[in-house]
Amino acid sequence: MRQYASKTALAAIVLAAGLATGAGAQETIKVGVIQPLTGAFAASGNYVANGAKIAADEINAKGGVLGKKLELVIEDNKSNPTEAAAVAEKLIVRDKVPVMMGAWGSGFTLAIMPKLMEYKVPMLVETSSAGKITTSGNPYIFRISPPSSVEAVAFAKIVDKLKIGKADFLVVNNDWGRGAADDFGKMFKEHNIKVGLVETMDPPAQDMSAQLAKIKASDADTLIITTAVEQLTLIFKQAAALGLKKRIITTGGSQNPDQLIEQAGAAANDTTHITFFTPWNPNVSADPAMAKAFIDEWKKRGYPFAGLTESFRGYDGIRTIAAAINKAGKAEPEAIRAAFWQIELPGMNGTIKFNKAGPAGQESGQSNPGIYLIKIENGKVVLPSA
Amino acid sequence: MDQFLQHLVNAAVLGGTYALLGIGLTLIFGIMRVVNFTHGELYAFGAYTVYLIAAALGLNFFFGLVVAVVAGMLLGAMIEITLLRPMRQADIDTVMLVMIGAWIVMQNTELLVWGGVAKAIVTPFPDAPLVIGPVSISWLRVFVLAAALLLILGAYVLIHRTKLGKAMRATFQDPDAAALMGVHIKAIHTATFAIGSGLAAAAGALLGPVFLVTPTMGDLASLKAFAIVILGGLGNITGATIGAFILALVEELGAGYVSSGYRDAMGFLIIIVVLLFKPTGLFARAERVG
Numbered sequence: 292m293r294q295y296a297s298k299t300a301l302a303a304i305v306l307a308a309g310l311a312t313g314a315g316a317q318e319t320i321k322v323g324v325i326q327p328l329t330g331a332f333a334a335s336g337n338y339v340a341n342g343a344k345i346a347a348d349e350i351n352a353k354g355g356v357l358g359k360k361l362e363l364v365i366e367d368n369k370s371n372p373t374e375a376a377a378v379a380e381k382l383i384v385r386d387k388v389p390v391m392m393g394a395w396g397s398g399f400t401l402a403i404m405p406k407l408m409e410y411k412v413p414m415l416v417e418t419s420s421a422g423k424i425t426t427s428g429n430p431y432i433f434r435i436s437p438p439s440s441v442e443a444v445a446f447a448k449i450v451d452k453l454k455i456g457k458a459d460f461l462v463v464n465n466d467w468g469r470g471a472a473d474d475f476g477k478m479f480k481e482h483n484i485k486v487g488l489v490e491t492m493d494p495p496a497q498d499m500s501a502q503l504a505k506i507k508a509s510d511a512d513t514l515i516i517t518t519a520v521e522q523l524t525l526i527f528k529q530a531a532a533l534g535l536k537k538r539i540i541t542t543g544g545s546q547n548p549d550q551l552i553e554q555a556g557a558a559a560n561d562t563t564h565i566t567f568f569t570p571w572n573p574n575v576s577a578d579p580a581m582a583k584a585f586i587d588e589w590k591k592r593g594y595p596f597a598g599l600t601e602s603f604r605g606y607d608g609i610r611t612i613a614a615a616i617n618k619a620g621k622a623e624p625e626a627i628r629a630a631f632w633q634i635e636l637p638g639m640n641g642t643i644k645f646n647k648a649g650p651a652g653q654e655s656g657q658s659n660p661g662i663y664l665i666k667i668e669n670g671k672v673v674l675p676s677a
Numbered sequence: 678m679d680q681f682l683q684h685l686v687n688a689a690v691l692g693g694t695y696a697l698l699g700i701g702l703t704l705i706f707g708i709m710r711v712v713n714f715t716h717g718e719l720y721a722f723g724a725y726t727v728y729l730i731a732a733a734l735g736l737n738f739f740f741g742l743v744v745a746v747v748a749g750m751l752l753g754a755m756i757e758i759t760l761l762r763p764m765r766q767a768d769i770d771t772v773m774l775v776m777i778g779a780w781i782v783m784q785n786t787e788l789l790v791w792g793g794v795a796k797a798i799v800t801p802f803p804d805a806p807l808v809i810g811p812v813s814i815s816w817l818r819v820f821v822l823a824a825a826l827l828l829i830l831g832a833y834v835l836i837h838r839t840k841l842g843k844a845m846r847a848t849f850q851d852p853d854a855a856a857l858m859g860v861h862i863k864a865i866h867t868a869t870f871a872i873g874s875g876l877a878a879a880a881g882a883l884l885g886p887v888f889l890v891t892p893t894m895g896d897l898a899s900l901k902a903f904a905i906v907i908l909g910g911l912g913n914i915t916g917a918t919i920g921a922f923i924l925a926l927v928e929e930l931g932a933g934y935v936s937s938g939y940r941d942a943m944g945f946l947i948i949i950v951v952l953l954f955k956p957t958g959l960f961a962r963a964e965r966v967g
Contacts (some may be wrong), residue, residue: 329785330893331891333794337792337793493940495896496941498691498888500687500690500929501929501932502933505937507680508680508683521889524797531806532814532815534806554797595794
């Protein structure tokens with residue numbers, strides 16, 4: 292009897308200990324987030340990370356995912372592809388995250404992709420738009436941002452109304468910029484729009500006067516620019532100083548129009564921008580109520596309004612990941628990967644649903660969001676009635 | 678032809694800004710032989726100081742420029758006294774490591790204080806450009822070019838025509854002989870580093886409003902500065918100035934007529950060619966031996 296009692300006690304202790312450690316280890320579900328928090332793209336990366344935090348807080352306030360709290364493990368890729376691959380490995384191996392979101396720039400995302408294959412962990416891509424991210428046959432990639440080909444197709448619906456005769460391109464010299472020039476150039480030719488110069492600039496370049504002087508002398512009526520807000524600001528100022536008078540349209544969704552208005556001043560007037568979210572008028576968004584709530588929370592936390600056109604990506608990204616984990620029923624990489632294919636949820640710029648992209652058998656997921664065309668007039672953002 | 682004239686004007690303006698970057702570094706790297714990785718951070722410091730005075734506090738822009746230069750000199754003197762003075766006997770590698778450390782600390786301090794979002798400085802110059810025939814240029818850039826040329830002239834006179842300049846040159850050629858002649862060696866080291874830093878801050882203060890102010894703005898600036906100093910010959914102010922205009926012209930015409938994607942590559946190609954044929958730079962003087 293004594294022996295029996297001690298055995299039961301022992302079993303109880305073992306069971307309790309097992310429960311305790313089990314509960315301790317599985318209280319939260321970790322999600323890795325890789326963004327450029329320092330370096331050249333620090334501003335954008337921090338916006339996306341803050342958007343992600345709002346989504347996680349919102350989900351946790353409603354009880355979390357599978358009864359557990361979502362825990363974001365945010366790492367800095369220092370605006371550097373080598374660092375991006377290193378922190379991805381750290382998140383997978385040390386933090387054992389079953390899924391990640393990242394990594395803003397196409398170069399950073401591309402650097403991480405072989406690690407996803409190696410460790411078989413899925414990653415949601417929230418910002419990067421280089422075409423080859425989803426066409427290189429990496430089945431662990433699920434992208435909610437539009438690649439420039441999707442952006443060009445969406446833009447094609449309104450391009451005839453703009454009556455462009457001939458267009459020059461000025462793009463940042465990386466996968467993002469060159470991809471945009473290719474995809475938009477192809478679409479223009481289909482619409483009988485001539486393509487003139489294709490000029491490039493290095494990502495950290497500050498003086499684009501040489502390229503702009505050349506563009507000024509060309510016979511094109513429109514200039515298409517693809518780069519992030521910092522370089523756009525400089526280009527607008529330098530184009531104004533050169534007296535360049537052509538219609539300017541920017542692509543890529545990293546323009547932060549409010550920052551452009553504030554920093555480029557009058558030089559930003561009469562420029563047109565393809566954006567992926569319209570915080571100026573949430574009613575235009577695919578889910579106005581959700582957009583309003585997000586904008587209110589963003590303001591409440593004291594973040595700058597200009598950051599919203601970046602931060603919504605982090606918000607949508609984490610919500611998509613949470614939906615996939617819920618669908619999977621367990622926080623395991625393979626189950627989450629499979630679940631990404633089955634989910635469908637409202638995003639800020641349309642329904643998030645993954646379609647197959649890339650070579651058969653190892654397709655990546657690509658969602659096809661809507662785009663919005665906005666114009667800056669007299670220092671204000673104007674949404675043309677599309 | 679019109680386009681060519683515009684390219685020439687652009688190159689002149691860009692060359693002036695490169696020269697400003699180059700002359701500060703040629704004093705420190707060329708004369709003191711300190712591989713100064715903090716040069717770009719002093720450049721950013723100058724730009725942030727103007728931002729603080731002119732944009733954040735709303736005071737006069739030109740007052741901001743003066744404050745930036747003085748603050749840059751003080752910061753430079755502080756770096757010299759705290760980091761370089763104890764390292765006077767150390768070899769060049771050790772000093773280089775210390776300066777890399779200082780560079781990282783300074784850049785991350787800027788990120789911490791100002792955040793990653795780029796800042797724009799509004800200037801009192803009109804938005805409408807100055808148009809002369811086919812050529813168009815912003816008033817701000819005309820001012821920057823004029824200020825740069827003045828500063829270059831000032832630096833030249835300081836080094837070659839004043840007693841302080843003579844003491845500086847003497848100190849770095851032969852410290853022992855200079856000390857025996859009554860030159861205060863420690864003070865000269867501090868003064869040289871402070872003047873070089875002040876010029877870097879001046880460059881940042883002038884170019885911050887032209888471009889944008891970011892914590893990483895110094896990286897590209899310091900890369901160009903090193904290239905210009907090597908191109909022009911170490912320690913040679915005239916060389917750095919001419920080297921700066923050559924680099925700007927090559928970049929501008931290269932981007933305008935060859936390929937904008939290889940703009941920076943062409944600048945460095947010129948440097949490689951120069952170093953192949955004149956390893957001491959374009960305008961190096963015969964160095965004193967022994």
